[in-house]
Amino acid sequence: MFKTFIISALLATFTLPLLLQYTNAAEQTNVPATLAKPVSDQIALDADFLKEKINSSIGLTVVKVEETALPGIALLVTNQGLFYASYDGEFFIQGKVYNLGSTVKDIGEESLAKVRLEGLKSFEDNMIVYKAENEKYVVSVFTDITCGYCRKMHEKMADYNARGITFRYLAYPRAGIKDQNGNLTQGFKDLRSVWCSEDNATALTKAKSGTGIAYRICEAPIEAQFKFGRQIGVSGTPAIILSNGMMVPGYQPPEQLEELLKNT
Template identity: 40%
Template sequence: MRNLMFVLGFAGLASAGFSTSAVGAVQNEVDARHLNKIGIEVLSTAPGEIDGYVRAVTNQGMFYVSDDGTRLISGNVFDITGKEPVNLSEAAMANVRLKMLEGFTDDMIVYPAENEKYEVTIFTDTTCGYCQRLHQNMSSYHAEGITIKYLAFPRGGMSSKGARQLQTVWCADDKKAAIAAFKDEESFSGSSNCSNPVAEHYQLGKSFGVTGTPAIILPDGRMVPGALPASRLVAEIKKGESQ
């Protein structure tokens, strides 16, 4: 292990396997004999913070996988050599999130601030009480110069009520009217039977490590959970700018 670091959330041994194509484009290679059998699909890999382990972005979030493909670690690696611990895993994942978000820009429902200073992307669910509260306070975020950009994340999976509502939202001609109606727990007449990106948004969120909503992606790629008040959200954004 490099320097003084520690790992949180050890997941132990896993009979897991990478496809050769998933790891062939990076410097580190992982034994491809075994992960698909436990439902984990590798999207990309990169050299990790732990000697002998590759950092893998998957359809279930980020993991560290041993070079021989027999061990899987779930958790964050911190460098504790400075005054404050530095989350090396989150820093690496932040860059990955920003890159992956580029392909979803056209899918977002955007609420622009008139005097924009910051942009945040939020994975949202119409049936989530905290998401509803955040939406109702949209004016407070705009007052701080924060533009809100929504992606869909049905907490209960793609068979849930939230998924059906989110599909209806993204099928609607007026998406803002649809999402506002559902978040206000009002009826909205529309169809969910169209070609819509909700399933893709859901998989993107899972690969980011989203487990609940709202999940906010900051301008620097860090992810923070919950309906943060506007002032606290600005503080989190500025924290990233100062690092």
């Protein structure tokens, strides 16, 4: 018996009933046996085909395709985040899929965790780091200068560090890279200036305290970090990536983050 799943669909009003009809088809006496088979029995997963179909249909670039325990449904890691699709590419699903086994499990989160850890490696030399003297934990945090909770978190950096938590910042300009007129956003330019500073850790602290940002231009990977963030599910700041690849969105007070890390 297939395990039960909860699907939050992009077009939930008709996508879910259509998916469920495969399991009910065998009970319908007026449906030919060949049509009553589940999609997974008719079509094998072809990653290249699905990548091309999704790209040509809605313009998404699919980075990775994986099978799921849900028959006929594949997991898609794209340049815009995580989605699901039927093997034939006829149905596209946005949202989370849960396995209701012995424990409730988000089946997409494990795949994203791996993608996050792999991707973070490419930015290790381009993060702004606040290292704990007695380091016990390392978190990677997507941040923006204008984000109120990012500023609140940064104000408590000494407390985080005292608890053995090292912060590694990545840039995530919430307004995006370019505005509707095609010009670079102020958020992008400010983060680039910080990353291009000789002492970018001090520059970021000053920027978040509102004391000003010295304008700088260099080949800082602001756009690459922003795009990576979108790919792995970041939709706002701060977004904290733990050492196991799991993501915790939003502000976490020092004592709360420490407790979370102890139990991870």
